[in-house]
Amino acid sequence: MKHVITAVVQNEPGVLAHVAGMFAARGYNIDSLVVGRTEHPDMSRMTIVVKGDTEILEQVRKQLQKVINVVRVRDYSELENVQRDLMLVRIHVSPEKRHEVLALVDMFRGHTVDVSRNSIMVELVGPEDRLEAFTELVRPYGIQELARTGIIAMKRGNQSAGKE
Amino acid sequence: MTDVTSAPPTSSHAGKTGAQILNDILIEQGVTHLFGYPGGAVLPFFDVLYSSEINFILSRHEQGAIHMADGYARSTGEVGCVLATSGPGATNIVTGLATAMMDSIPMVAITGQVKSHLIGNDAFQEADVTGITRPVCKHNYLCKDVNDLGRMVREAFYIASSGRPGPVLIDIPSDVTTAIPDGEPNLEFNLPGYKPRGGQGNDRQVKLACEAINAAERPVLYVGGGVILSGASEELQAVAHKGKLPVTTTLMALGAFDETDDLSLRMLGMHGTAFANFAVQEADVLVSVGARFDDRVTGDLSRFAPKAKIIHIDIDPASISKTVKVDIPLVGDAKAILTQMIEHIESPDRAPWLKQIADWKTEYPMAYATEGNIRPQEVIAMLGEKTDHDAIIATGVGQHQMWAAQFYGWKRPRQMLTSGGLGTMGYGVPAAIGAQFANPDKLVVDIDGDGSFSMTMVEVITAVGYKMPTKFIVLDNDYLGMVRQWQEMFYGHRYSGVTHPCPDFSSIAKAFGAESIQVTEREDLSAAMDKMIASEGTFVLHVCVEKEENVYPMVAAGKALHEIIMPELI
Incomplete structure (x- = not known):
């Protein structure tokens, strides 16, 4: 089972190595790990997707919390939250089939960010399952290159107007 | 444990070199003995040590120096302190850091590093010391700016000695030890994420644990090195005596409970006493205090203490339910929690259980052969x-x-x-x-x-x-x-x-x-x-001595604690 965990960390050299090393040393499997800036200039936020059962997740959370530069750990398994992943994918497509792919891009609220004679590059943002559904639909055309940022997540506000 | 507060000292560090600041803060932190070995990257600090009040002890190998610091720490409870140069000096202390880390020993290691501008250039005697030591330290630092040095050294002592103790390393490029800070350096801690769990346990959990112990027919206290680190031997003795609770200690906890005490089961585990291992296997409530269910203690984990409800007292939340599923977790300092427990522990009649243990002690004593060569x-x-x-x-x-x-x-x-x-x-x-x-x-x-x-x-x-x-x-x-x-x-x-x-x-x-x-x-x-x-x-x-003497009793790897091999005395 996949779990999304975030860790707010101090912007110190070696924090990423420490966290990544801890995961490797304890044999936890990382699906994705994203590091980026936050609203606070001295803090970064890591979003980590881990595979494992709830006991493993509990250990991951505790071991993360033990890293001195980790300020706050949050597990999203039981929280109402929004998850986003960004994908760039270059799809092989002949001019005559291009409209089919563009229709799919439109349906998935993606953007075409580059077009050449035999390929288009698409940018797609969304939760993981939407990205994967799109990938499967365009796979028959031929995927030349694909890159994803990995998931970032944020808890919904208490007064949240509702899910998407 | 060293009393460390985040209040800055009164003396000024303005105008001093990094090496002088390091010396000042080590003295402020109570360091009297520094074990180590010199080298090129630490020369500026050795020049300060020449006239320092700190006793420098020169070992013959850096591994020797760090184990000396470790022995110093274990025998006193103070932070051990070791100094090594860059490259091979630093890599030679890695085993000592891992030793201290695994046993939660408070230690501060200072290593020299090549000059800042050479880092990453494969310079002479350069090694990525923070990279190499990260998994075997509680925390480590590479100090690239003399303005941060004093704060980092103070934080290192605080981290090493608080919560679950451990080694902290500070890697200092030689140019940082010769540099002078801009004005008065800021020595305030910058540790927003470090909240060591000391102090008392949750009251409700303490009561719950004591109720379980009071209701037990066959309780056992299983005591680890945390009791020694926390200085909780007296409190342990008080709880054990009041509740008539048999006590077994791990290797790390030997001495935490007097072995001549009738309630002592001595050491458990792979080479523990038969009576300690039998007691754990028969226990209906097992109270772990500052121990971590190591594989040398538990034997086959799936058959460890099979009849027991498990209470786990530990300062490190990550130790709880790491290997064994715990029924009543209690996070906090062993001394504080045992103190909380004393008033709730009752003195029920435990004659049948204590009789059973006495019988095991008679039937399965610790013994060895005494003929032939010296044993x-x-x-x-x-x-x-x-x-x-x-x-x-x-x-x-x-x-x-x-x-x-x-x-x-x-x-x-x-x-x-x-x-x-x-x-x-x-x-x-x-x-x-x-x-x-x-x-x-x-x-x-x-x-x-x-x-x-x-x-x-x-x-x-x-x-x-x-x-x-x-x-x-x-x-x-x-x-x-x-x-x-x-x-x-x-x-x-x-x-x-x-x-x-x-x-x-x-x-x-x-x-x-x-x-x-x-x-x-x-x-x-x-x-x-x-x-x-x-x-x-x-x-x-x-x-x-006798060349082929074996250690008994023995629980072979993968066996349960009651499947113990006793010595055949010739």
């Missing part, structure tokens, strides 16, 4: 008697370590210095010397094997040089005995890579400048040991 166990038992079980004992790792654990007879905390978690051979010689520096008037004895002693015996020269009255007993069987035992028992007697012919250690010791006696006959042992104890100098007692 290593009898040397240790004799040492226990002759020193009134009160010496500080260090050990290496292997058979002799287990025999020391089994037969010395422990009665007070911080008496036993041994590498329990990492199992570092060669730990004993330098650890004993480090403990001697901290306890100059105490009898400190390293009980060692010929394998472990061979790894670090060069530090006997250090002991001689500093006129340390430290004693070293080498139980020499010309084998790497523990591995040989496993090959005998589980690999059909195929002795592979364990034949370890030894030199005359007493001649070596004399050449090193120590006093020494070699003993081969039983009738000479007692007098030789008396001489050793009476000696005022460094002394090596080289005892040639």
Whole structure:
């Protein structure tokens, strides 16, 4: 089972190595790990997707919390939250089939960010399952290159107007 | 434990070099002894040490220095402090850091680094020390700016000694030690994420735990090194006596509970007593205090304490439910929680359970053969008697370590210095010397094997040089005995890579400048040991013992604790 965990960390050299090393040393499997800036200039936020059962997740959370530069750990398994992943994918497509792919891009609220004679590059943002559904639909055309940022997540506000 | 607050000191660091600031903060943190080895990258600091009030102790190898700092820390509870140069100096302390990390020993290691602008260039004696040591330290720092140095050193001492203790390393490029900060450096801690869990446990959980203990018919206290780190021996004794609770200690907790106490089950686990292991397997409530359910303690985990409700008291939340599923977790300091428990613990009638334990003690005593060649166990038992079980004992790792654990007879905390978690051979010689520096008037004895002693015996020269009255007993069987035992028992007697012919250690010791006696006959042992104890100098007692003696009782790897092999006494 996949779990999304975030860790707010101090912007110190070696924090990423420490966290990544801890995961490797304890044999936890990382699906994705994203590091980026936050609203606070001295803090970064890591979003980590881990595979494992709830006991493993509990250990991951505790071991993360033990890293001195980790300020706050949050597990999203039981929280109402929004998850986003960004994908760039270059799809092989002949001019005559291009409209089919563009229709799919439109349906998935993606953007075409580059077009050449035999390929288009698409940018797609969304939760993981939407990205994967799109990938499967365009796979028959031929995927030349694909890159994803990995998931970032944020808890919904208490007064949240509702899910998407 | 060192009292560390985040309040800045009153003295000014403005205008001082990094090396002077380092020296000032070490003194502020109470460092009196610094074990280490010099080199190019730490020259500026050694120049400050020339006129410092800190005693610098030069080892013969950096590994020796860090184990000395470790022995110093374990025997006192203070933070041990070690200094090494860049590159090989730093890599030579890695084993010592891992040793301290596994046993939660407070330590601060300072390493020199090449000049900041050379980092990453494969400069002479450069190594990525923070990268190499990150997994074996509680925390580490690379200080690239002299303005941060004082704060980092102060944080290092605080982190090393608070919560679950551990080693902290600060890697300092040589140009940082010669640089001068801009004005008065900021020494305030910057640790927003570090919230060590000390203090009391949750009241409700404490009551819940005590109710379970009071209702139990066959309770056992399973006590680990956390009780020693927390200084909770008296509280442990009070709880055990009030509740009539039998106590078993791990290797790390030997001395936390007096073994002559009727409630003592002594050590449990792979080479623990049969009565401790049986008691754990039969227990209906098992209370773990500052222990971590290590595989050498539990045997087959799925069949460990199968009938017991498990209460786990630990300062480190990550230790709880790591290997064993815990019924009542209690996070906090062992001393504080045991204090909370005393008023809730009742004194029910436990006669049937205590009778059962007494019967096991009679039926399965700790024993060894006494004929033929000198038996290593009898040397240790004799040492226990002759020193009134009160010496500080260090050990290496292997058979002799287990025999020391089994037969010395422990009665007070911080008496036993041994590498329990990492199992570092060669730990004993330098650890004993480090403990001697901290306890100059105490009898400190390293009980060692010929394998472990061979790894670090060069530090006997250090002991001689500093006129340390430290004693070293080498139980020499010309084998790497523990591995040989496993090959005998589980690999059909195929002795592979364990034949370890030894030199005359007493001649070596004399050449090193120590006093020494070699003993081969039983009738000479007692007098030789008396001489050793009476000696005022460094002394090596080289005892040639039975070559193929095995450590018993034994729970083989993968077996449950009750599937114990007892010795067949010839």
